[in-house]
Amino acid sequence: MKEQQLMVALRIRPLSEAEAEEGAALVTRRVGEQKVVLMDPSEDPDDILRANRSREKTFVFDMVFDHRATQEEVYVSTTKSLIGGVISGYNATVFAYGPTGTGKTYTMLGTDCEPGIYIRTLDDLFKALEGTTEEMDYGVSMSYLEIYNEVIRDLLNPSSGFLDLREDPRGSIQIAGITEVSTTNAQEIMQLLMKGNKQRTQEPTAANETSSRSHAVLQVTVTQKSRRKATGEEVRVGKLFMVDLAGSERAAQTQNQGKRMKEGAHINRSLLALGNCINALSEKKGSRAQFVNFRDSKLTRLLKDSLGGNSRTVMIAHISPASTSFEESRMTLIYAYRAKNIKTQVKCNLQNVPYPIDQYTSIIADLHRDIEHLKARVENQEKEQSAVRSDLGNLQAQGHQGSGAHSGQAMDALRAQLLGAFREQMEMCHSLMELENTNIELHVDTCRHLLTITDWEREKAQGAAKEKKDESTEEEDREGGITDSPEPHEVTVAREEINLLLAEHRKTMALKAELEQHLANAKEKASQMEELFPRQITSDDQQEVLRLLCRAHELELGNTDLQAKTLYKENLLCQKDFVIQQLQQHMLLCEEIIQQQQALIKAQNIPVPETLARLQQLHLSELEEGTLNRLLVLHSMMSGMLRQKSIGAAAGKTTPRLHSPISPDLHGKKSSAAITTVPLSLETLREIAANTKSISLVAASRCSRAQCRGPGSKVSSACFPEDDMLELKDLEVSSTPGCQTSTGGMLSEPAAASQLCSPARGAPRSCRDQEMSAERAARMKRSRSLEPNFHRTSKDKHWTPSRPNTDKASECHLCQARLFHQSKAASSTSTAAKVKVPIGHRSEGTPLEVLPKDNGPASTIQQNNAGRVQGRVLQKQVKGPADGASSRQKQQSVTRWGNQLKIK
Numbered sequence: 001m002k003e004q005q006l007m008v009a010l011r012i013r014p015l016s017e018a019e020a021e022e023g024a025a026l027v028t029r030r031v032g033e034q035k036v037v038l039m040d041p042s043e044d045p046d047d048i049l050r051a052n053r054s055r056e057k058t059f060v061f062d063m064v065f066d067h068r069a070t071q072e073e074v075y076v077s078t079t080k081s082l083i084g085g086v087i088s089g090y091n092a093t094v095f096a097y098g099p100t101g102t103g104k105t106y107t108m109l110g111t112d113c114e115p116g117i118y119i120r121t122l123d124d125l126f127k128a129l130e131g132t133t134e135e136m137d138y139g140v141s142m143s144y145l146e147i148y149n150e151v152i153r154d155l156l157n158p159s160s161g162f163l164d165l166r167e168d169p170r171g172s173i174q175i176a177g178i179t180e181v182s183t184t185n186a187q188e189i190m191q192l193l194m195k196g197n198k199q200r201t202q203e204p205t206a207a208n209e210t211s212s213r214s215h216a217v218l219q220v221t222v223t224q225k226s227r228r229k230a231t232g233e234e235v236r237v238g239k240l241f242m243v244d245l246a247g248s249e250r251a252a253q254t255q256n257q258g259k260r261m262k263e264g265a266h267i268n269r270s271l272l273a274l275g276n277c278i279n280a281l282s283e284k285k286g287s288r289a290q291f292v293n294f295r296d297s298k299l300t301r302l303l304k305d306s307l308g309g310n311s312r313t314v315m316i317a318h319i320s321p322a323s324t325s326f327e328e329s330r331m332t333l334i335y336a337y338r339a340k341n342i343k344t345q346v347k348c349n350l351q352n353v354p355y356p357i358d359q360y361t362s363i364i365a366d367l368h369r370d371i372e373h374l375k376a377r378v379e380n381q382e383k384e385q386s387a388v389r390s391d392l393g394n395l396q397a398q399g400h401q402g403s404g405a406h407s408g409q410a411m412d413a414l415r416a417q418l419l420g421a422f423r424e425q426m427e428m429c430h431s432l433m434e435l436e437n438t439n440i441e442l443h444v445d446t447c448r449h450l451l452t453i454t455d456w457e458r459e460k461a462q463g464a465a466k467e468k469k470d471e472s473t474e475e476e477d478r479e480g481g482i483t484d485s486p487e488p489h490e491v492t493v494a495r496e497e498i499n500l501l502l503a504e505h506r507k508t509m510a511l512k513a514e515l516e517q518h519l520a521n522a523k524e525k526a527s528q529m530e531e532l533f534p535r536q537i538t539s540d541d542q543q544e545v546l547r548l549l550c551r552a553h554e555l556e557l558g559n560t561d562l563q564a565k566t567l568y569k570e571n572l573l574c575q576k577d578f579v580i581q582q583l584q585q586h587m588l589l590c591e592e593i594i595q596q597q598q599a600l601i602k603a604q605n606i607p608v609p610e611t612l613a614r615l616q617q618l619h620l621s622e623l624e625e626g627t628l629n630r631l632l633v634l635h636s637m638m639s640g641m642l643r644q645k646s647i648g649a650a651a652g653k654t655t656p657r658l659h660s661p662i663s664p665d666l667h668g669k670k671s672s673a674a675i676t677t678v679p680l681s682l683e684t685l686r687e688i689a690a691n692t693k694s695i696s697l698v699a700a701s702r703c704s705r706a707q708c709r710g711p712g713s714k715v716s717s718a719c720f721p722e723d724d725m726l727e728l729k730d731l732e733v734s735s736t737p738g739c740q741t742s743t744g745g746m747l748s749e750p751a752a753a754s755q756l757c758s759p760a761r762g763a764p765r766s767c768r769d770q771e772m773s774a775e776r777a778a779r780m781k782r783s784r785s786l787e788p789n790f791h792r793t794s795k796d797k798h799w800t801p802s803r804p805n806t807d808k809a810s811e812c813h814l815c816q817a818r819l820f821h822q823s824k825a826a827s828s829t830s831t832a833a834k835v836k837v838p839i840g841h842r843s844e845g846t847p848l849e850v851l852p853k854d855n856g857p858a859s860t861i862q863q864n865n866a867g868r869v870q871g872r873v874l875q876k877q878v879k880g881p882a883d884g885a886s887s888r889q890k891q892q893s894v895t896r897w898g899n900q901l902k903i904k
């Protein structure tokens with residue numbers, strides 16, 4: 001990882017005709033290649049009182065261009081050098097900053113005769129790639145978007161609506177549903193850009209006839225893969241962002257009113273957020289280190305890596321030379337000058353680095369099977385549902401003909417009430433899932449930050465060890481002992497972000513608890529309504545209609561549950577990537593240790609025991625055979641396919657896609673156990689965040705394993721957020737021989753264990769894992785421990801992390817989460833049973849009466865609200881179909897529920 005200072009260049013455009021007509025004086029002067037002098041036009045040179053104070057301010061930048069600079073010069077001095085890095089897998093960003101009308105678009109896009117940075121960069125990029133394609137396979141894709149009034153639009157496909165901005169598990173920002181064009185022709189790209197630019201929101205302001213009112217971002221991704229098999233299947237991905245920001249303007253200067261004023265407010269909001277980030281980042285190393293809030297605007301979230309992360313970044317600040325723009329120029333120069341202090345950490349983006357992952361391939365295969373199985377069940381349920389719906393239509397038609405007016409009215413009222421109640425329940429279910437989804441996102445974010453901190457801790461530890469070694473050999477240089485190197489700002493940011501994320505998690509959990517309570521009440525209400533059928537509705541047909549309604553509702557809930565389970569599996573896959581990343585780093589460390597030890601053995605001529613020699617031989621042949629590479633490719637292919645399939649399914653089907661399931665527990669009937677994700681103990685994370693010195697993901701997961709371990713154990717409350725501890729404390733779990741795992745106990749009843757551990761298949765995966773581990777352990781006679789987390793199996797032929805450390809930890813959480821939800825479902829059922837007066841449901845136009853409970857025969861609560869649910873895409877897919885609108889609906893639905901809860 002290399003530290004890079006942000007490069008800041010300044011471009012001063014020529015005096016415009018309008019400025020010249022106004023008689024504006026020149027207030028800027030370029031001195032040499034790197035200096036600019038700004039003169040304050042308001043100061044009187046004859047003012048004796050201020051005679052000692054200079055009316056000139058000098059600013060130094062990496063490059064200063066004045067009106068004589070050509071587009072080629074600006075490009076060559078700022079951007080050209082980034083191309084090589086992007087091809088080798090590094091990220092880079094160029095952004096144009098400055099007040100309106102100072103030439104940002106001119107610099108970035110340019111004109112037909114004087115093309116700007118976009119086209120020159122792409123031209124050179126393709127030329128460079130052509131020269132190297134003998135050795136490498138390259139892929140180039142680009143996307144072009146604008147952020148206008150805090151919403152993101154695809155400039156290559158404006159009809160796709162507003163897009164969502166997401167962070168992927170590796171922490172890079174993604175735009176869901178954005179069009180990515182693959183091409184190798186710069187001319188084609190120029191046409192696309194011109195076309196896209198026409199879609200950009202552009203309006204005349206007093207300062208600029210063709211003012212761009214939005215921030216435009218052109219992203220080019222270069223993927224590089226070696227053609228020589230011997231070098232492995234390593235893929236390097238370099239991303240280049242080219243950003244034309246909207247003008248940093250003041251309303252007074254641009255005389256903006258109405259819509260322009262509102263736009264200005266949004267533009268200023270994101271630019272203000274950008275300014276704040278620049279301020280905070282530039283002071284990161286200084287005494288006034290501040291928190292950098294990238295989340296304040298879409299723009300700063302998008303530029304997060306460019307400013308504070310993994311990117312070589314160039315800022316081209318723009319100013320006008322006119323005295324009339326003095327104030328804007330001064331502010332821009334101050335900001336740009338500050339930005340020079342920003343440092344980014346640059347590292348090559350490698351994907352698919354060879355790593356022994358056989359255990360993951362089997363898990364992934366399992367997940368694949370589960371997903372297929374669940375999908376098949378979803379399809380069956382859908383078929384059943386449509387059959388029920390058509391029956392229902394027929395019966396309703398008959399009911400209307402055959403029954404009297406009075407009974408028809410009662411029937412309609414009851415039906416409306418039922419539908420209202422079911423709809424409310426479904427909305428609550430979806431809101432709960434959305435909250436759970438948010439929790440997962442928060443968790444993924446937290447893990448990512450933990451990884452950053454772990455990386456740093458490891459680097460620090462290695463550095464300290466090295467220093468100690470040096471110290472012993474060069475004592476004279478080490479008077480002060482080992483000095484603590486300063487913590488990189490990304491690590492400090494990670495620590496701060498973890499705290500924020502934990503706070504957000506607590507809020508989400510509180511809202512979720514309220515919603516769950518509300519849902520339990522709603523279910524109780526619906527069950528009371530069902531008991532009234534026989535009294536209020538006399539006709540058999542009508543009763544049948546209502547029963548079918550309830551059945552449809554039940555199916556709908558079941559359907560939702562299944563889809564949620566599917567998505568949960570997908571999420572689990574995603575989390576495996578994290579673990580792989582972590583293990584991969586550990587693997588590299590181990591490799592280094594092995595090499596050094598081998599060198600030592602050789603140098604000292606130490607006799608090697610036969611067993612060790614055999615293992616070394618095995619290790620070498622493993623490397624030569626490239627088995628690990630193949631496994632890795634298999635892993636990436638399978639997980640890629642799975643994700644692709646999911647995306648395809650989401651695009652093709654109109655059924656909802658949910659990240660996390662809810663357990664519908666209707667009318668006292670136990671439904672399948674709900675699953676949620678609590679992959680790391682939030683308590684543990686909180687401790688880790690607080691205890692900043694010894695933070696490590698491995699430590700965190702070990703901790704949570706340790707807390708969950710032990711035969712006949714109680715489910716440890718330490719594995720759950722504190723809000724959930726009360727729910728769990730009385731839940732006794734006993735071990736089942738053969739099913740006991742090192743990561744958590746099973747319910748004593750086999751059926752319950754199966755339900756908890758593997759809802760989709762017969763044998764609980766934890767049990768299977770246990771058997772496999774035992775089998776493996778028996779075969780591991782020659783295995784030898786390198787360090788506590790790693791072992792070598794004769795079957796695996798390579799160093800590999802012990803299974804319980806990874807997948808079992810996840811399984812442990814999975815089991816516990818299910819357990820928790822089941823206990824919660826049980827407790828909510830009992831709570832619901834105590835409710836005497838049901839809360840009124842919302843139904844369209846028909847306020848629900850409080851219905852007396854009688855002792856009529858119980859039947860099943862059902863609902864047909866499938867139509868409502870269909871067409872809602874509930875999971876936001878990165879790089880999937882555009883789903884921005886639906887995710888906003890989701891947000892609204894969650895917020896709405898949040899608000900309703902508050903009101904209630």
Ligand SMILES: Nc1ncnc2c1ncn2[C@@H]1O[C@H](COP(=O)(O)OP(=O)(O)OP(=O)(O)O)[C@@H](O)[C@H]1O
Nearest residue numbers: 013014100101102103104105106208211212246247
């Ligand atoms: N270096 C330059 N040489 C010649 N003309 C320039 C130069 N810089 C800007 N211009 C001209 O000034 C005008 C305004 O430039 P441009 O639209 O690029 O400004 P901007 O900073 O992008 O404004 P906004 O933020 O309002 O979109 C254009 O007509 C452009 O051609």
